[in-house]
Amino acid sequence: MRRHGIALVISAPSGAGKTTLIGRLREEFPHFGYSISCTTRAPRDGERDGADYHFLTRARFEELRESGHFAEWAEVHGNLYGTPLAPVREMLRQGQDVLFDIDVQGARQLKQSLGEAVFVFILPPSLAELERRLRGRGLDSEETIARRLRNARAELREAAWYDYLVVNDDVDTAHDHLRAAYVAATLRPLCRPDLLRALEQGALDAAAV
């Protein structure tokens, strides 16, 4: 199969079940590529430069950012993080799919920088259920839960521009839907330049499937 790679971009409010769903998708499709991010934060014990992250000074990060080096970037707790664009483009060109687990701000940047990416938003069935799940995890303080719910409300307003909405009520159904969004993306003609070329030439036999 000589198709073009898919950039699959997945966002969800905290507590919607994104991590579980991405895990299940990766179980069936372990071939998704990773890109190594750049960051200005200090390496933690055992982290290696160029493997876990590219560790950069803030000045260098900003220089790269200004030159359009990043597919997306963000500042989190005073540190800068960014995804270099060129390696992602190269993976896609080579037919390697790349998965982005990213918030709505990052996704909006990827929409600009990547063009043909597929955007999936995972929603909880309701805000009441989201709150129930956040409490049920027992991880967060009341204050954190209140903040997560405020953030969720804001993020949900962005869902409308995503390509696909996956409501995570029943996790098996949500998995089936996320999987369908990804599989369908692989069937788009623009992902199969080899097949299109063969069809144009009336020589389907030339196309390895």
Added chain:
Amino acid sequence: MRRHGIALVISAPSGAGKTTLIGRLREEFPHFGYSISCTTRAPRDGERDGADYHFLTRARFEELRESGHFAEWAEVHGNLYGTPLAPVREMLRQGQDVLFDIDVQGARQLKQSLGEAVFVFILPPSLAELERRLRGRGLDSEETIARRLRNARAELREAAWYDYLVVNDDVDTAHDHLRAAYVAATLRPLCRPDLLRALEQGALDAAAV
């Protein structure tokens, strides 16, 4: 689930396995709606007007055609056949999915008349394999097989404008792909006006999933 209906349009050259694949899709999703076609051919034994077809005179058919009554129409062996547009639009509005098993000429007309339909083209893995399958069925004369292969070559050139290409090499994989194209279509925001409204209002709880 109060979503908008999906118009799923499926084309394939003869021998690509379309009938089998549509049968398997309908097994899991028996809810697809049918529209009753109009035709100028004479009713056969047991066929009832308004149930099997709307049987029309040629003059009446042409009058309706000129008035934009049909989502698509064609002349086959001297008889006219057409799909009335209004009942399809009404089914879609009511959230009923509608499946069209139709040739590329009909699909091209549906692209104009239905707007948001989803177009899937089923391809054989190669023309050599298509020929092998046509012979294997033992249904067609050499002349018919040659004609079907010529038609297939012409039809395959149209595949590039379809939304999804499903290569039917292994039937289970092809079924999974056709199914994914359909399921993904149901996840598009434009199919979920209820959900979009709830998201805009920041009131996800109002959306029945």
